[in-house]
Amino acid sequence: MISSADLRADTPTWCPGCGDFAVLAALQRALPLLGVPRENIVIVSGIGCSGKISSYLRAYGFHGVHGRTLPVATGIKTANPDLLVIAAGGDGDGYAIGVSHFIHAARRNIDVTYIVMDNHIYGLTTGQTSPTSPRGFKSKTTPAGAAEEPVDPLALALASGAGFVAQGFSGEIGQLASICEQALRYRGFALVNVLSPCVSFNREYSYDWLREHLVDIDHEPGYDPHDYATAVRYVTEHHGLLRGAVYVSDRPGYVESLVGTRRPVDVDWEEPKARWPELVAEFN
Numbered sequence: 001m002i003s004s005a006d007l008r009a010d011t012p013t014w015c016p017g018c019g020d021f022a023v024l025a026a027l028q029r030a031l032p033l034l035g036v037p038r039e040n041i042v043i044v045s046g047i048g049c050s051g052k053i054s055s056y057l058r059a060y061g062f063h064g065v066h067g068r069t070l071p072v073a074t075g076i077k078t079a080n081p082d083l084l085v086i087a088a089g090g091d092g093d094g095y096a097i098g099v100s101h102f103i104h105a106a107r108r109n110i111d112v113t114y115i116v117m118d119n120h121i122y123g124l125t126t127g128q129t130s131p132t133s134p135r136g137f138k139s140k141t142t143p144a145g146a147a148e149e150p151v152d153p154l155a156l157a158l159a160s161g162a163g164f165v166a167q168g169f170s171g172e173i174g175q176l177a178s179i180c181e182q183a184l185r186y187r188g189f190a191l192v193n194v195l196s197p198c199v200s201f202n203r204e205y206s207y208d209w210l211r212e213h214l215v216d217i218d219h220e221p222g223y224d225p226h227d228y229a230t231a232v233r234y235v236t237e238h239h240g241l242l243r244g245a246v247y248v249s250d251r252p253g254y255v256e257s258l259v260g261t262r263r264p265v266d267v268d269w270e271e272p273k274a275r276w277p278e279l280v281a282e283f284n
């Protein structure tokens, strides 16, 4: 059994008050509850302040290039389905440069927990407008206000076929840890979009503002996260300003769908290896 302390690695260098501290703490709280040994946990992270999380969680880590967490995580999970695979990054990483991977990971329902630390800005590069920044948002890159409509991560995940869709808030760490636990246990693609304030470069999405505007659907009377149509309606009506488990499908995850066909780990590599010189010659 591992404890939260076992999962602590380097001291985070995030700015004091950064929402990403709560995400790390939530994972350190949720992971020990699963009974998975540390050597079976992998965290793949992208580039950004959020991407540093793979250095701070003591498990196997892969700090890859910008926007490519999901292809790497998909490769790890399909090569060894016994591993618990987490992908993590920022809203720029996941919904700008990496957005096509997000759509395909969701429709494939690959068994990966994807944690996006959504601060509605590019933090590491000191404050540029991101795909989740609202229309009119002022920053170094849009000094007159963003002219574009933002991406709504929850709506995008629902439209793309993600099996589990949730949103957490760094100011509500108990609920965030519970959402992380549900997502980590889920067999299929689990998006946890975390509203994680950047206290240095984004004064609009502050803890106070989010606390005031978010609707807690975990405690919404009659809300059923298994009902897709209700989930879509809530996300649309509340403009994504929800916290809690938005949608939980019982559709099989990718690994389960492969059972009875050919699991990637069972591939016989001898035949492809023998053909390798021939394949290389084709490209010469």
Ligand SMILES: Cc1ncc(C[n+]2csc(CCOP(=O)(O)OP(=O)(O)O)c2C)c(N)n1
Pocket (backbone or CB within 6 Å): 047, 048, 049, 050, 051, 066, 089, 090, 091, 092, 093, 094, 117, 119, 121, 122, 123, 124, 125, 130
């Ligand atoms: C291919 C590529 N393009 C651009 C960059 C520059 N870059 C580094 S981090 C980043 C965005 C960071 O924002 P986000 O993903 O939201 O993460 P945060 O820092 O806010 O956690 C960008 C554009 C890069 N490293 N690689």
Ligand code: SF4
Pocket (backbone or CB within 6 Å): 013, 014, 015, 017, 018, 019, 020, 049, 050, 119, 123, 124, 197, 198, 199, 200, 201
């Ligand atoms: S710049 Fe923003 S996102 Fe980056 S560590 Fe500081 S508060 Fe966090």
